[in-house]
Structures are given as C-alpha cells and as structure tokens.
Amino acid sequence: MNKQKRLEILSRLRENNPHPTTELNFNNPFELLIAVLLSAxxxxxxxxxxxxxxxxxxxxxxxxxxxxxxxxxxxxxTIGLFNTKAENVIKTCRILVEQHAGQVPEDREALEALPGVGRKTANVVLNTAFGWPTIAVDTHIFRVSNRTKLAPGKNVVDVEQKLIKVVPAEFKVDVHHWLILHGRYTCIARKPRCGSCIIEDLCEFKEKTEI
Incomplete structure (x- = not known):
C-alpha cells in the first residue's frame, strides 16, 4: 500500500471519529490497568x-x-479465567503499593514486570492513560492491518512495528483505537461489512462483501 492511500485511510478514520478511546470504563490509570488486565x-x-x-x-x-x-x-x-486474573490483580496491587507508592508507573519496563501484564497491556495503558504514541496490536488490529494491507505482518509484533513505521506522528496516538473499533464493528472476522465501510474503496482486501 502506498503512502498516499494510507494517509487517506487514516484521515477518513479520524474524520469519522475525531476523539476515539477505549470502550473499557475507567476513571484513572489504575482502573484502566485492571480493566485491561481483566479483558484478556x-x-x-x-x-x-x-x-x-x-x-x-x-x-x-x-x-x-x-x-x-x-x-x-x-x-x-463472570469473567473468563477469573481465578488466575484475581491472583494477578492482587499481586499487581501489592507491587504497586510496595514499589511504586500506589501509582501506576509511566514506564514500559515497570508495567511489563507486573503479573498478567504483557506488551499489549502495557501499550494500552501507556497510550490511553498517558497519551504515548504506542500501538497495542490485538486480534482486531492484526486482522484489519493485514486485510487492508495498511500494515501487513506475520504476527502481532510485526504488525506493531510496521504500524509504528508507516503511521505518521499526527495519527499515532489514536490509530490503535480507530483500528480496534473498525475491526470490532465493521471489518469483523467471519464476514466483513465491506458495503458499509468508509475505507472500502481504499482497502486492498480481495474477498470483499456487499454487506
């Protein structure tokens, strides 16, 4: 995909949703961290x-x-894997209290050292709570990036690195939210809703639907 087409895709996504955010409810960085930890x-x-x-x-x-x-x-x-998640929540809280004065650290290494927190969770917290231009790649973003050819890659790390490379700075903070919402509601896994997609004419997915 060429640079001009990528820019137009991102511009349309921004125009459609100028101030995107996560659909997880939270009021502070700690609540966001716990919510993302539970969302796996x-x-x-x-x-x-x-x-x-x-x-x-x-x-x-x-x-x-x-x-x-x-x-x-x-x-x-009521959440899947709740036994393991409850243990990780408590272990994480103990570390936050004992090592970080009860605050969520604005630091990737410190976040990834917390039980149950991997690269994706750390990226979400850094991006959504602290405004970092990080891009957390989940199954939705992986699918959209590969289908559209916006940032194709063999695995989530490949896609993340490609997005970081090709997405202009002005879009980096929000692109995670645009792509995850697009994958969740339009470019869905089984039968993408190409007919109602705002970037359908720019997308390089060959097996488009009319829905």
Missing part, C-alpha cells in the same frame, strides 16, 4: 459489568489489596 479472552461489555461494582469499592491499589484474592473473585467471577 473477555469482552469489554463483560469486563465493564464486573468492574463497575468492583471499582465502586476499590479504585486504587491499597483498597483492592485489602479485598484479597477471594474478595476480587466475588466481583469478577
């Missing part, structure tokens, strides 16, 4: 249903730590 193999809707009551009683590491593993489980038991 779960829907944002499902996570929001669980974190609403949870954050009402514990919206900081100290209060969450006070709940204990079993206390956290009571709030997140």
């Amino acid at each position: 193999q779960a829907t944002d809707v499902g996570v929001n249903k669980a974190t609403g009551p949870l954050f009402a009683v514990a919206n900081n590491p100290a209060d969450m730590l006070a709940l204990g593993v079993d206390g956290v489980k009571d709030y997140i038991k």
